[in-house]
Amino acid sequence: MKSLRQQYFFRGSKTSRSSISLLWLLPFLGFLIGYIVAGYFVQKKDVPTPDVVGKPLAQAIQTLSQERLGVRLLTQREEPTLPEATVLDQLPRPGQKMRPNQTVFVTISTKQPPLETPDWWGKRIKDITPILEKRGLQQNVIQLQSSYPQGMCIAQVPTAGQPLRVKTVTLFISLGTPGLAVMPLFDGLKVPEFERLLEQKDIRVEYVHQRSVGENHRCDQCVIVGQQPVAGAMVATNKTIDLQILLRSQQSIEQPAPDVSPAQSVVQAVVVAEASAIEPVPEQALEEIVPAVMPEIISEAEPSHEPESSNE
Numbered sequence: 001m002k003s004l005r006q007q008y009f010f011r012g013s014k015t016s017r018s019s020i021s022l023l024w025l026l027p028f029l030g031f032l033i034g035y036i037v038a039g040y041f042v043q044k045k046d047v048p049t050p051d052v053v054g055k056p057l058a059q060a061i062q063t064l065s066q067e068r069l070g071v072r073l074l075t076q077r078e079e080p081t082l083p084e085a086t087v088l089d090q091l092p093r094p095g096q097k098m099r100p101n102q103t104v105f106v107t108i109s110t111k112q113p114p115l116e117t118p119d120w121w122g123k124r125i126k127d128i129t130p131i132l133e134k135r136g137l138q139q140n141v142i143q144l145q146s147s148y149p150q151g152m153c154i155a156q157v158p159t160a161g162q163p164l165r166v167k168t169v170t171l172f173i174s175l176g177t178p179g180l181a182v183m184p185l186f187d188g189l190k191v192p193e194f195e196r197l198l199e200q201k202d203i204r205v206e207y208v209h210q211r212s213v214g215e216n217h218r219c220d221q222c223v224i225v226g227q228q229p230v231a232g233a234m235v236a237t238n239k240t241i242d243l244q245i246l247l248r249s250q251q252s253i254e255q256p257a258p259d260v261s262p263a264q265s266v267v268q269a270v271v272v273a274e275a276s277a278i279e280p281v282p283e284q285a286l287e288e289i290v291p292a293v294m295p296e297i298i299s300e301a302e303p304s305h306e307p308e309s310s311n312e
Contacts, residue, residue, distance in 0.1 A: 049104060051094035057085040057108050068100035079109035117169070119160035120153045125173050128153060132169060140170040145238075150176030178236040185231035186245065191219040194245070203241045210248050221250035 047067050052060035061071050077088055089107040092098060120128050125141065132139050148154050155172035158164060186194055191207075198205065207219060226246030235241050 046097040046099055049090070049092045049094055049096045049098050052087050052090055052104070052106065053094065055087050056083070057087060057106070060087050060106060064104055069098060070101065070103040072103050072105050073108065074105040075107050076110045077107060078112050080111055082109045084109060084111050114163035114165050117156070117158045117160055117162050117164045120156050120169075120171060121160065123153050124151050125153065125171065126151065128171065136167070137164075138168045140168055142170065142172050143175050144172055145176075145178055146174040147177055148174040150174060175238065178238045180234045181237050183227075183229045183231055183233045183235055186224045186227050187231075189224050191222050191224070191247065194224060202239075203243050206242070206244045208244060208246050210246065213249055217249070219247060219249075222247040223250070 047069075049069070050063050050067060052063055055063070064071050074089075074091065079086070079088065082088075086109040087106050088109055091105040098104075118131075129139065144154070146154055152174045153171050154174050157170040158166070186197075189197075207222075209222070210225065224245055225248045228244040228246075229235060
């Protein structure tokens with residue numbers, strides 16, 4: 001009897017323990033089942049993936065968030081023609097079904113940072129041109145006189161190290177030290193001879209006559225009597241030389257000086273001095289000159305009286 005009681009006791013204790021374990025599991029099972037059932041009725045159904053290609057990243061995030069979708073950056077790609085951070089591609093594709101809280105992977109645009117302007121100073125223009133053409137850049141060359149060798153870059157815009165945001169680079173190229181020559185003497189040459197000397201020379205000539213000439217005047221017989229720059233002056237040979245030539249017409253050379261008596265010279269000098277507001281002739285000088293020429297003036301003014309022949 002005792003052994004039967006012990007067996008029954010042990011069996012009863014085992015049954016009670018298993019019942020207690022089941023009672024502890026019931027609340028957890030009920031919570032899990034309720035959560036699943038509630039999620040089934042409350043949770044939204046699958047939604048189509050919005051199309052965010054071509055939109056800025058900030059706007060794409062806002063659009064996907066309204067559909068309870070997440071966003072993750074997949075990669076970046078250089079697109080110089082588009083604004084930075086523009087959505088170029090997305091996964092899943094627009095219109096595909098997605099469940100809420102899932103993630104959309106996007107690819108956005110980026111711009112290449114501007115290149116730094118190279119330092120062209122000291123380089124030859126013949127070496128710079130191929131490099132600019134290879135980079136798709138244009139050049140604006142300005143030539144200047146300088147002490148640097150001919151063809152060397154002595155300045156640039158933009159300066160070296162600045163961001164290269166333009167497609168045209170301005171280069172200042174040296175023309176080198178100008179060559180010098182001595183201006184020759186042209187006095188005594190006639191105009192045809194002078195012009196033959198200047199053939200194929202980069203000289204611009206301006207003729208000036210000592211005296212006024214007529215409209216139909218020709219300078220074939222005119223003689224050079226002056227020049228500017230003067231003979232012996234140093235002139236640069238790398239640019240056009242402006243030369244001014246003073247001419248005396250052949251007519252003025254051959255025209256003899258008129259005979260003027262001393263008395264007329266004095267009178268003309270006084271008249272010219274008064275007319276041109278020149279300082280008048282001192283009285284002392286007049287006192288010395290007038291008595292010397294007065295007999296001649298008087299003789300010219302008085303009519304000649306020949307003695308009459310007497311009729312004896």
